[in-house]
Amino acid sequence: MTQTSSLVRNPFREITVNHPLWNHEFLTRCRAGNLFLPDIQVLAVQMYKFSKEFNRILASILSCCQDESSQLVILENLFDEMGQGDITQSHPELSGLTQKFILPKAKVEMMGLNMMNF
Secondary structure: OOHHHHHHHHHHHHHHHOOHHHHOHHHHHHHHOOOOHHHHHHHHHHHHHHHHHHHHHHHHHHHHOOOHHHHHHHHHHHHHHOHHHOHHHOHHHHHHHHHHHHOOHHHHHHOOOOHHHO
């Protein structure tokens, strides 16, 4: 991470520390150890679907961003999402592998997901 991107990231870190997301019911149940396999299966499906689109979302934001130091932060995030140059380590790929191990094939097909995407 460069010094410029660190300067941009620090204010965002301060905002996220106290974000209401950390009090979400799912995370509260997770911290308490009250999650069950069906909960994790739903999360895995949602994460995969979001992960498949997130790279395009970041690229779209990057293309519209005027501030060069902010562009660098977005670009670093996009590079990380894409596996830092190793497509087998990209977040969509890793999320798909997670689904393979968490969801039975019949449930994946029932949810309308194609196992060939994994």
